[in-house]
Amino acid sequence: MTELPSTAKAVIIGGGIIGCSTAYHLAKLGWTDTVLLERKKLTSGTTFHAAGxxxxxxxxxxxxxxxxxxxxxxxxxxxxxxxxxxxxxxGGLRLACNEERWTEVKRQATTAHSFGLEMELLTPKEAQDLWPLMDISDVIGAA
Structure with missing residues (x-):
């Protein structure tokens, strides 16, 4: 677009995940008079650095x-x-290299299950099977 409209029902400043998500959801609601402003390239700032x-x-x-x-x-x-x-x-791995962290990881697994999320407690070897390059010499457990 080379010329900006003179009016819009909504003007969204910033084309990161929040700005793009806002524009997407407004479009899903039927809004057609929305402008998203981004100074460079969409999702190239903070969103890009945290991608995935x-x-x-x-x-x-x-x-x-x-x-x-x-x-x-x-x-x-x-x-x-x-x-x-x-x-x-x-997916991802949460590692515990001391007893305090292992207690925390086990609590996180309980919380995950209460929210309907899948999280399995793993032995160090089971974690290494998922990520073979990992040195498990100091790992007590994982999820």
Missing amino acids: LVGQLRSNANITQLLGYSVDLYNKIEEETGLGTGWKMN
């Missing part, structure tokens, strides 16, 4: 649910729009 880091578990149920909604959306948006996103759900 979508941890779903938080201590707050509402934020955990919001992140779950995001994952559901990322899983279906390519089919919906026909545009590839490169989204892949690879």
Whole structure:
């Protein structure tokens, strides 16, 4: 677009994940008079630096649910729009190298289950089987 419209129902400043998500959801609601302003390239700032880091578990149920909604959306948006996103759900590992951290990881697994998330407690060897390059000499457990 070379010329900006003189009016808009909504003007979104910033083309990161929040700005793009806001524009997407307004469009889903039927808004057609929306302008998104970005000074450079979409999702090239902070969003780009954190690309792929979508941890779903938080201590707050509402934020955990919001992140779950995001994952559901990322899983279906390519089919919906026909545009590839490169989204892949690879999972992650939480490691414990001392007893205090292991207690924390076990509590996190309990919290995850209460929010309906999958999180398995693993032995060091089971974690290494998932990531063979890892040195497990000081690992007590993982999830």
